[in-house]
Amino acid sequence: MIAIAFIGAMAWLPPTLVGAQGPEIAAADAGPYYTVQILSVPAVRSDRVLRAYDDLKARGHLVYCRHAYVHERAYTRLxxxxxxxxxxxxxxxxxxxxxxxxxxxxxxxxxxxxxFGEAFDIVTTPNDLWLLSQGSLRPLYHFDSIEAAATCSTIAIGPDGRTIAFACDNRILRIDLDRDTTTTLAKGQSEDALFRCTLAWSPDGRHIAYLDRVGWELPTRLWIMRSDGDANRCLAGDDTGRTRVKSFRWHPSRLELFYVSGPTHGTVSVGGSLYRVNLQGRRDLLVPACLAERTEVCRQFRIAGDQIHYRIAHFDPDYQEITYTTQTAPLDP
Structure with missing residues (x-):
């Protein structure tokens, strides 16, 4: 059977260890991978491709559609x-x-x-999310459109190892892998927002934090909600458009978050100031940006052991060149 050929070849994909942030964020596996193109028809005849897609998927096969342009003509491929x-x-x-x-x-x-290490892999196609676990392959979630698939965020797994969350099509979704149920936790505040956001589970699995916008000059805030979608509220940031939260990470064992917030507008800023905030909204400034010295904390930082590792960007007087220095600080001073 074809299904055996599909699954058997996929089952031995080597697991990739997760990063320093912990098991809640997947590690990307870059490939290369291969597939079999079985149909290519003009887009005006795409019904044939969709019928074949539905038939093969119903029988357990990983199949997906691709759009292509050949000599200025649109094609749909299976x-x-x-x-x-x-x-x-x-x-x-x-x-x-x-x-x-x-x-x-x-x-x-x-x-x-x-x-997700030895646990499972998730494959994202233009049509579906697929779960690969112990040689077993099944679809998890069907995208309503190609545009929806393009907004799918990084997959985040809960501490229980059996629940995932991700953002897609202006929504945050949670899937229980054992029950095979999908729940909408939050919706974006604008139909125009791509909502391809960053999100992460708390260490105890009871909360999910996320950013509500991703864009060059858009105000972005840090939000927190319970893992069932209740008590959704802004934890850091403002809606004036002057600042934006650019990145965040959970404390590995406490209900606190670290985040970088800085200017929204302008083409020079690479980060901002580094803060810590608890779930009650109490905020501490850990490393400030300094306008006089032309320094900022870069948006990318990591937590390893009991240390937080970050970089300081130093701008020259004309803001034409940037040099970087690496810094560390204790998580719990």
Whole structure:
């Protein structure tokens, strides 16, 4: 059966260890991967592709659609399977030809894979999220449109290891992997907002923090809600448009967050000041940006052990060049 060819080739994908932030954020696996293109028709005849997609997916096959332009003509393509080994993809192409009468060829699969160590992998296609666990493959979530798939955020796993959360199509969603249930936790404040936000679970799994905007000159605030979507409220930031929260991380063992907040407008800023805030909204300034000395904390920082590691950006007097110095500070001074 084709399903065996698909799953068998995928089951041995090597796990990738998660990063220093902890197990709640997946590690990206860059590939290369391979797939089998089995149909390519003019977009005006895409119903044929969609029927084949529905049929193969209903029988347990990982399939997805791609749009392409050839000589200024729009095409819809159907691809099947997901493999790390090209030879396995070629074997799948033969099986598709012999068992299904579908004549295809092997090509690279430009799909995102989120690896949660030994637990499972999640594959994002333009149509669906797929769960790969212990050789078993099943669809988790179907995107309503190609545009919705493009807004899918990084997948975050809860401390229980059986619940994930992600942002998609101006919503934050939670999926219980054991019950196979999907819950909408929050919706964006504008239909125009892509809402491809950063989100992360608290260490105890009872809260989810997230940023409500991602954009070059958009005000962005840090929000907190319970893991069931209740008590959704702003924890840091303002709606004046003067500042934006640019990044955040949870304290590894306490209900506190660290975040970088700085100017919204302008093409020079690379970060801002580093803060700590608890769930009651009490905020402490840890490392300030200094206008007189032309320094900022860079938006990317990490937590390892009992230390927080960050970089200071130093601008020259004309704001044409930047030099960086690396700093560390204790998490609990």
């Amino acid at each position: 691809r099947a399977g997901f493999f790390r080994d090209r030879h396995a993809a070629e074997a799948c192409a033969e099986t598709l030809r012999d068992k299904e009468g579908l004549h295809g060829f092997v090509t690279q699969a430009d799909l995102a894979v989120a690896s």
